[in-house]
């Protein structure tokens with residue numbers, strides 16, 4: 001019988017080998033920064049991090065060595081400012097998060113209100129030709145989608161709604177807002193940012209790389225190679241829908257965790273949560289498979305939202321060089337109602353962390369072998385179609401910006 005390829009859904013993608021230079025070429029990296037990161041909507045954090053007026057958090061943007069203040073004003077508006085005083089550039093907020101009635105620089109005491117207006121200058125008479133009205137904090141464009149706060153460094157970029165296109169409404173309705181309990185893990189990797197995304201975007205590796213962790217939850221039964229359930233592309237964004245093993249037998253501790261964890265403990269590493277009660281938006285489990293495990297959504301360029309039954313988590317990859325990336329993973333749980341649920345969450349957090357470490361473990365070896373020139377092209381499997389797609393849209397974005405083939 002003729003095999004059906006998921007790659008055939010996307011006739012714009014080749015099936016041939018893919019040149020790896022965009023994974024290590026410093027010049028290409030500079031072009032990506034300019035063409036992609038300088039004008040894309042990038043995720044800063046979640047609205048639940050700043051529920052009260054005066055709440056703020058600091059978002060570092062390693063790609064541009066930039067620090068941003070994300071703050072909810074007294075008028076309840078969320079704004080984003082450059083974390084840089086207009087006097088001599090000191091960072092105004094030094095703590096990662098907090099609540100403040102005003103933004104006061106701790107160097108010479110210039111003070112700004114929560115809309116960024118410069119309100120007070122110590123010994124102002126000693127300054128020359130001062131126009132306070134033009135010396136507010138520099139505001140960065142921001143917009144919110146489903147509780148995710150995005151920013152864009154390009155004043156002329158299209159709106160966030162236009163940027164997201166069809167994936168925006170497709171995922172709207174998933175209960176992102178219930179995950180108010182967060183955890184975060186981060187590290188620096190000697191790897192290209194796209195390769196870090198790649199490592200979370202295909203399931204071909206699941207039976208082998210994850211043989212001691214999630215191989216039996218996302219592969220097995222009649223899908224021993226972990227074939228994708230579906231792949232959907234929305235402009236530059238995408239969803240890979242991953243199979244889930246309904247016959248998975250939880251490990252002994254996982255059984256206990258399910259018993260005590262309830263919804264608060266739903267996890268991708270230990271089998272299926274109760275999805276039947278969730279009303280999923282059309283973009284989640286888009287083919288409505290009865291064997292649905294998780295969806296890996298990539299909001300171009302660097303936000304991965306992994307949606308599972310009852311919980312979700314995000315990866316963000318911030319390139320700092322052709323072969324260097326700052327990676328962050330943020331998980332969102334429903335708040336634990338009991339001590340047992342809290343312990344269960346901790347257990348699943350460790351399971352997830354260890355599984356993700358298996359993914360990250362390969363990256364520096366891959367990078368080494370493309371940087372030393374031994375490996376010149378990648379051969380993508382049908383179920384690595386997401387990698388082929390990402391490669392394609394990155395090239396297209398850079399070409400579109402520069403107006404010439406790359």
Ligand code: FES
Nearest residue numbers: 085087088105108
């Ligand atoms: S740098 Fe902020 S008050 Fe001087």
Ligand SMILES: [Fe+2]
Nearest residue numbers: 199200210359
């Ligand atoms: Fe993996």
